[in-house]
Amino acid sequence: MAKVFIMDHPLIQHKLSILRDENTSSMEFRKLVEEIATLICYEATRDLPLEEVETKTPVAVAKTKVLAGKKLAFVPILRAGLGMVDGVLALVPAARVGHIGLYRDPETLMPVEYYCKLPADIEEREVIVLDPMLATGGSAIDAISQIKQRSPKSIKFMGIIAAPEGLEALKNAHPDVEIYLGALDEKLNDHGYIVPGLGDAGDRIFGTK
Ligand code: PRP
Ligand code: URA
Secondary structure, eight states: OOOEEEOOOHHHHHHHHHHHOTTOOHHHHHHHHHHHHHHHHHHHTTTOOEEEEEEEOSSSEEEEEEEOSOEEEEEEEETTTHHHHHHHHTTOTTOEEOEEEEEEOTTTOOEEEEEEEOOTTGGGEEEEEEOSEESSSHHHHHHHHHHHTTOOSEEEEEEEEEOHHHHHHHHHHOTTSEEEEEEEOSEEOTTSOEESSOSOHHHHHHTOO
C-alpha cells in the first residue's frame, strides 16, 4: 500500500495557517507556496542514496558523503503546481522539470488533459509530481498515469493540502507512489473544494479571481 507522510513540522503548520487565510495577498500566497514546497521537499528527498568520497580539507583528507548520482525530475501539474517549482529547485537545482497541463471540468470534476512535456531521459530519473491541492485525486491520478507510460525509475507525489477522498483515491490508483502532504483536511464540499482548504490554489497564486 502507498506510504503517506503528513508533515507535522511547526514551520509548515505556521506557514499553512497564513496560506489558508482569505486575506493573504497573491504575492504573499506565492511566496508561502514556494517556501512550503521547499520544506516538504526536504522530507521527500530524505531517502536519496549517498556514496562515500574523499575530500581534502585544508587540514586532512576526510571521508564524506555525496548524493549517489540519483537523477531527479520535478513535474508540476499546471497551473497551481508551477507555484512549487522554485521552492523545490532551491534544494535540487540540477533537477529537470517536466510539465503536465490538466484542469478539472467544473461540472464533472474530471481532469481534462491539455499539455504534457517530460524530460527526454525520464526513464533514468526519480520523478516528484507537484500539485498543491489533492481534492478528488483525479488530476494527480491522471498525471501519474501519463508519467508511468514513460517508465521513470519511481514516482512520488508532493501536495500541500489533501482531502481524505483524494488521498484514498490516489493510494488505490497508484499504490506504488509515496505521498508527501502538508496537511490532510476534513472533506470535500459539493463543488469538489477541500474543506477548510484554501480555495482555488491556481487563482490565488496567479491572482486570476
Ligand atoms: C486544481 C489543483 C489540482 C486540482 C485538484 O487545479 O491545482 O490540479 O484542482 O483537484 P482534483 O484532485 O479534484 O483533481 P484546477 O483544475 O483548478 O486547474 P488550474 O490549476 O489550471 O486552475
Ligand atoms: N482545486 C483547488 O484549487 N482547490 C480545491 O479546494 C480543490 C481543487
